[in-house]
Each structure stands twice: as structure tokens, then as C-alpha cells.
Amino acid sequence: MNGVGSVATMVAVEDDVSVSQQKTRHRAQIKRVRTNRRLLLPAIVFLILLTQIPFLVTIGFSTIRWNLLYPNDVGFTGFDNYASVFSSGDLWPSIIATVLITSLSVVLSVLFGLLFAILLDRKLPGRAIARTLMITPFLLMPAAAALIWKYSMFDTNIGIINWALRMLGLDQVSWSTNYPLWTVVIVLTWQFTPFMMLILLAGLQGQPGEVLEAAKVDGAGTWRTFTWITLPHLRVYVEIGVLLGTVIILQVFDPIAILTKGTGGTKTLAYLLYERAFIGLDVGQAAAYGVVTVILMIVIATITLKTLFKVFMAGGNR
Amino acid sequence: MNAATKNALINIGTWILVLLFFFPVFWMFVNGFKPESVASSINPRIFFDPSTEGYSLAMARGMGGYLRNSVIAASVATVIVIALAVPAAYALAVRKIKSVENALTFLISTRFMPLAAVVLPLFMILKTLDLLDNVVMLAIVYGAVNLPVAVWMIRSFLLEVPFEIVEAARVDGAGLYREMVRVVLPLVMPGIAAAALICFIFSWNEYFLALLLTSAGGRTTPPFLGSFVDGRGQFLAVLSAAATVAALPVIIAGWVAQKQLVRGLSLGAIK
Numbered sequence: 189m190n191g192v193g194s195v196a197t198m199v200a201v202e203d204d205v206s207v208s209q210q211k212t213r214h215r216a217q218i219k220r221v222r223t224n225r226r227l228l229l230p231a232i233v234f235l236i237l238l239t240q241i242p243f244l245v246t247i248g249f250s251t252i253r254w255n256l257l258y259p260n261d262v263g264f265t266g267f268d269n270y271a272s273v274f275s276s277g278d279l280w281p282s283i284i285a286t287v288l289i290t291s292l293s294v295v296l297s298v299l300f301g302l303l304f305a306i307l308l309d310r311k312l313p314g315r316a317i318a319r320t321l322m323i324t325p326f327l328l329m330p331a332a333a334a335l336i337w338k339y340s341m342f343d344t345n346i347g348i349i350n351w352a353l354r355m356l357g358l359d360q361v362s363w364s365t366n367y368p369l370w371t372v373v374i375v376l377t378w379q380f381t382p383f384m385m386l387i388l389l390a391g392l393q394g395q396p397g398e399v400l401e402a403a404k405v406d407g408a409g410t411w412r413t414f415t416w417i418t419l420p421h422l423r424v425y426v427e428i429g430v431l432l433g434t435v436i437i438l439q440v441f442d443p444i445a446i447l448t449k450g451t452g453g454t455k456t457l458a459y460l461l462y463e464r465a466f467i468g469l470d471v472g473q474a475a476a477y478g479v480v481t482v483i484l485m486i487v488i489a490t491i492t493l494k495t496l497f498k499v500f501m502a503g504g505n506r
Numbered sequence: 507m508n509a510a511t512k513n514a515l516i517n518i519g520t521w522i523l524v525l526l527f528f529f530p531v532f533w534m535f536v537n538g539f540k541p542e543s544v545a546s547s548i549n550p551r552i553f554f555d556p557s558t559e560g561y562s563l564a565m566a567r568g569m570g571g572y573l574r575n576s577v578i579a580a581s582v583a584t585v586i587v588i589a590l591a592v593p594a595a596y597a598l599a600v601r602k603i604k605s606v607e608n609a610l611t612f613l614i615s616t617r618f619m620p621l622a623a624v625v626l627p628l629f630m631i632l633k634t635l636d637l638l639d640n641v642v643m644l645a646i647v648y649g650a651v652n653l654p655v656a657v658w659m660i661r662s663f664l665l666e667v668p669f670e671i672v673e674a675a676r677v678d679g680a681g682l683y684r685e686m687v688r689v690v691l692p693l694v695m696p697g698i699a700a701a702a703l704i705c706f707i708f709s710w711n712e713y714f715l716a717l718l719l720t721s722a723g724g725r726t727t728p729p730f731l732g733s734f735v736d737g738r739g740q741f742l743a744v745l746s747a748a749a750t751v752a753a754l755p756v757i758i759a760g761w762v763a764q765k766q767l768v769r770g771l772s773l774g775a776i777k
Contacts, residue, residue: 223682224597228609231594231653238628238650239616245627304527307520318521320761321528327760328531329711331728332749335735336534339742346546346742348533378530386768390776428775439620441714442728446735461622466718471626478623485620 243482249475256469269476278460283484286438286456288369293376294433298426300377301384308385309392319389326382334446337375338364342447368452375443380436384429391425392418438485457481534753537746545743560747569748572730575641576752579716579726580709582645583652587705588698590649591656592691598657599664600672600690610661613654621651625718632719641724644716648709655773656701662774663697664690697774700766707756727752 253265273279308319325333341347342363350360363371395418403413441458448454450463461481465474525532537545539556598606628647629638637643667690675689691698713728720726731752734745760767768776 227593227597231590231657232609232612234590235613235616235650235653238647239624242624242627242631245631246623249627304523307516307523310516310520312517312520314521318524320764321524323760323764323767324528324531324757327707327753327757329728329731329749329753329756331711331713331731332534332753333530335731335745336530336749338735339745340533340537341530345548346550348529348550351548351550378527381527383771387772387776390768390772425776428772432772435617439622441622442732445713445717446732458620458622461620462714462718465622465626465629471630474626478620478626481620482623486615 246475246478249471250479252472254471256471265472269472270480272473273476273480278455279480281453282455282457282460285369285453286458289372289376289440289454289456290434290437292373293380293437294430296373296377297380297384297433298388298429300381301388301429302422302426304381304385305388305392309389322385323382325378326380326386328379330379330442331446333379334375334443337371337378338447342371364448365452368448368454371447372443372454375447376437376440380433383433387425387429387432388422391422395421457484534746534749537742538750539747540743542740542743545746546740558747560743560745561751563744564748564751567730567744567748569727569730569751572725572727573751575720575724576710576726576728578641579645579648580706582642583648583709584702584705586646586649587652587656588702591653591660591701592698593686595657595660595664596686596690599661600667600669610658613657617651617654621714625715629718638719639721639724641720641726644719644724644726645709647715647719648705648712651712651715652705652708656705658773659701659704659770660694660697660774662769663694663700667693696766697769699763700770703759703763703766704770707760710756 250269251264251266252262253268254262304322308315308322312318328336339346341349344350344360344362347363349363353360361367399417400413403417408416439458440456441462444450444454444456444459445462450456450459455463458481461474461477464470464477468474536552538560539558540551540554541557541559544551544554545560598609632638632640632643671689671693672685675685680689711728712726713732716726717729717732720729731745731748734741734748737745
């Protein structure tokens with residue numbers, strides 16, 4: 189009897205404990221959520237202040253008539269600025285320039301990056317030095333890179349490329365006048381090849397050794413091993429490279445500003461916007477260009493993001 | 507052709523390609539030490555009497571001040587980014603938080619917004635507040651540009667911290683501050699270093715915002731270099747010297763921290 193009673197009290201006590209435990213756990217949970225907010229909030233507020241609010245202001249500007257030449261004639265115009273953006277005929281060539289420059293540079297730098305990654309994954313005398321030299325173009329200040337190419341490489345008089353062409357008895361080429369798009373693509377490819385190489389090199393080094401060994405034992409040749417084992421393994425690395433490269437090159441400004449100033453089919457959306465906003469004087473129209481550009485870029489970026497998440501979230505969730 | 511010869515040929519071919527690829531950087535370095543008349547000559551010369559004329563000319567154009575501003579802009583931006591990114595990444599990784607994906611999407615989407623779209627109102631706001639041409643303000647803007655990337659990177663390092671360590675610290679009664687600073691952060695120092703490096707490199711090299719938001723006293727090195735485009739006469743030696751000085755800090759930092767660079771550039775996706 190006594191024993192039974194004590195068991196009953198023990199159970200009751202245990203119940204009590206678990207209830208209060210639950211309460212404390214619940215309280216801890218709430219506290220944790222609050223601390224999380226407190227930790228995250230400064231970063232979010234900072235970003236909202238510096239990126240989201242200015243964007244809202246841009247949308248506001250885009251609906252008003254505001255030309256710096258006529259400061260007294262400011263007023264609401266609704267969608268007039270957008271109408272002039274779409275009827276100006278600047279937008280379509282700019283979209284084409286953006287897509288061409290971005291895709292050509294990304295594809296070429298992936299191909300060259302793959303070539304160099306394969307070559308530098310082999311045993312090579314002085315390999316560490318070769319890799320170090322290879323990554324330098326990516327570290328070089330982009331404005332400096334564009335200037336160096338413009339004057340010491342492409343220039344008609346003092347450029348090395350034309351000197352080499354003359355040495356070979358060929359006609360010299362006025363690069364930035366005759367091939368403006370390619371000068372931009374060449375410089376961008378040169379800068380982003382190391383970036384792709386680094387990512388693909390990490391991929392090559394992450395190849396499981398046993399699989400390669402097994403393929404060798406099974407008598408697969410170099411080419412078969414490469415196409416059947418290495419390339420599929422590299423796929424995810426190529427994806428990461430392409431996505432990140434696309435996001436960065438989409439917004440690229442420096443080589444265009446320095447090499448061509450947007451002439452000859454190189455006026456990308458980013459450069460067009462710069463021209464409208466800071467060379468032109470029509471604030472309202474510039475803002476409308478800004479909004480349209482953001483929407484266009486978001487369309488391109490959303491496609492990119494979807495894939496990005498697939499790649500990152502696979503390894504990231506706990 | 508036997509395997510050894512083939513191997514040697516590929517090695518030689520590889521080195522030729524690497525040196526060709528590196529050539530523009532090498533040529534920049536060499537031209538910086540040429541007298542102007544040699545640098546701008548039609549026939550390129552490899553042998554010449556080295557001179558530091560280019561460097562003294564670059565300094566005479568006030569490069570010292572621009573470099574100083576670059577150092578301030580990049581360092582202040584890096585400090586801001588790390589100070590904000592570490593707690594945010596911590597909330598998104600070690601402490602479980604609802605809608606982590608929403609927060610991450612928001613962060614990264616701010617990085618997709620073309621800077622040009624934000625810079626117009628930013629320009630006008632800063633103009634009204636009389637904060638244009640202010641290098642610290644430029645650093646704050648750089649902070650906003652680099653913060654999302656840093657949060658992603660540091661989070662990816664934090665995800666590798668075994669959660670048991672954190673639990674153990676909590677059971678031992680460690681407060682949030684101790685849990686973060688004493689237990690977790692030392693484990694992810696390489697990640698924080700990588701994020702800081704990437705932020706410093708991007709801020710040091712940034713041209714567009716520096717061109718628009720600064721004009722004289724707050725101007726950094728990239729727009730100073732860009733101003734050579736409108737130059738007249740011969741200027742290849744002074745340009746090469748200036749470009750070498752401007753690029754050197756980042757090149758050396760990148761060479762030293764190659765490993766962190768890969769991880770950082772891929773937002774932590776590649777280990």
C-alpha cells in the first residue's frame with residue numbers, strides 16, 4: 189500500500205517535472221527565436237536601407253516628369269517615362285548586347301578554364317607557380333586590366349597584338365573600332381578563365397580515385413575515362429561556374445566604360461543605365477530605365493537562382 | 507612517340523599557354539619601368555635602361571591620396587561586413603531559424619539588383635545629405651554590396667561545425683555571447699578570413715560606384731586609373747606603373763590565400 193502510494197506520488201511528481209520542463213523548453217524556444225531575430229536583424233535592416241529603399245525611390249522617380257534642365261517643371265506623369273523607354277529603340281539592342289557579351293564570355297571562359305584545369309591537374313614541373321600565374325588576371329583590378337588591354341595589347345600603334353601581326357606580315361587590326369564586341373569579350377574571357385579554372389580544378393581534384401583506378405583496370409582509355417567519368421563528375425562544378433559567372437558578368441561595367449564606351453553593339457543594360465542616369469539629365473526617364481533593367485535582370489537571374497538553390501541546398505540543410 | 511616524350515611535350519605546351527596567358531600582366535609590370543618614350547614606341551623593347559619615372563609621375567598625379575582612400579574604403583567595408591555577417595550567418599546556421607531559405611533568398615536577391623538601378627536615388631539622397639565624395643559613405647555602400655556574399659560564405663563554414671559542440675556549451679550554461687565568441691567562432695576563423703578577403707578584393711577593385719559617388723577628396727584608385735582614358739600624348743609607362751601599384755595588394759593577397767579564394771568565390775559551395 190505504502191509502496192503503491194509512493195509510486196503514484198512519484199508519477200505525479202514526474203508529471204509535474206515534465207510539464208515544467210515543457211514550459212521551460214517552450215520558453216527557451218521563444219527566447220531562441222528572439223535571439224535569432226536579434227542576430228539577423230542588423231544585417232537585414234542595413235540591406236533594406238541601402239538597397240530596397242533606394243529601389244522604391246527609383247520606382248517613385250520613374251513616375252514623375254523631372255528633367256534637370258527644367259527644374260521648375262516637375263510633376264506626376266504616370267507611365268509616360270516607361271512609354272518613352274520602350275519607344276526609344278535603345279532597349280532591344282541593349283538586351284542583345286547584354287546576352288551576347290555575357291553568354292560568349294561565360295562559355296569561352298568555361299572552355300578555357302576547363303582546358304587549363306585539365307593541364308594544371310597533371311603533374312607538371314613548377315605547377316604551383318603556373319597556377320599562381322594563372323589566377324593573376326582575375327585578381328588584377330578590372331579597370332587596370334581593361335586599360336592594359338586597351339593600350340598595350342589592342343592599340344593600333346603601340347599594341348603588342350598589332351606588332352605581332354606586322355611581324356607575321358599581316359594587316360593590322362583596329363580592334364576597338366572594328367571588333368568592339370570581341371575586344372570586350374576577349375578581356376572578360378581573360379579575366380574569368382582563372383575563376384572557372386579554380387572551380388573546375390577543385391572539381392577535378394575531388395574525383396574519387398578508386399573510380400578512375402577501376403576504369404583504368406577495366407581498360408578504358410584516357411578519352412573514354414574523360415567523357416564517361418570526369419565530365420559527368422564535373423557537371424555540378426560547371427554549373428556553379430556558369431551561374432556565378434553569369435550573375436557577375438551580367439552587371440559588368442568597367443571594360444565597357446574603358447574599352448568601347450558602349451559603342452559598336454556593346455551597350456549592355458548596365459552601361460545604358462549609367463549613360464541615361466549620369467550623362468543624360470532626365471531623372472524620371474533614367475529611373476524608368478532602372479526599373480525596366482531590374483525587371484529584365486530579375487527574369488534572367490530567377491532562372492539562374494532556381495538552379496543555384498538546387499546546387500547549394502543539396503549540401504547545406506541540417 | 508613514346509609516353510615520356512609525349513608527356514614532356516604536353517608540359518612544354520602547358521607552360522607556353524600559361525606564359526601567354528600571363529603575358530599582359532608581365533607586360534604591364536615591365537612597361538612600368540620603362541622611360542615613356544620606350545614604352546610608347548611602336549617596336550616593343552624587352553631590353554632597356556629601367557627607370558622609375560613612371561612611378562614618380564603617378565605619384566605626382568596624386569596617386570598616394572587615391573591609394574589612401576582605397577585602403578580606407580576597403581578596410582571599413584570589410585569591418586562592417588564581418589561585423590554584420592557573422593551574427594546573421596550564425597542565426598542562419600548554428601541556431602535554427604524559421605524560414606532560413608526566405609532570409610537567404612532575400613539576401614542573395616539584393617545582390618542581383620543591378621547597382622545602377624540603386625545608385626541614382628542613392629546619389630540624390632547622398633547629395634542632399636552632403637555625403638557625396640565621402641570615402642566612409644562609399645565604404646558603407648560597399649558593405650551593403652558585399653554583405654550577402656559574406657553571409658552565405660560564413661554560413662557554409664558554420665554548417666560544418668558539429669552541432670554537439672554547441673549543445674555541450676549550452677548545457678554547460680554558456681550564454682549566447684560565449685557560445686558564439688568562445689566556442690563556434692574560433693572553429694570558423696578560416697571562413698571569416700575568406701569572407702574578409704573576398705570583401706576586401708571586391709571593394710578595392712570596385713570602379714562603378716567609386717566613379718559615381720566620389721569626385722575629388724573621396725576618390726579611390728580605380729576611377730583615377732580610368733581617367734587615363736581621356737589622356738593625351740604618351741602615357742603607357744605612367745599608366746602601367748600606376749596600374750601595377752593599384753593591383754599589387756590584391757594580387758599578393760590572392761596569391762597568399764589561394765585556398766580561401768576558391769571557397770570564397772563559390773560562396774562556400776566548393777570545399
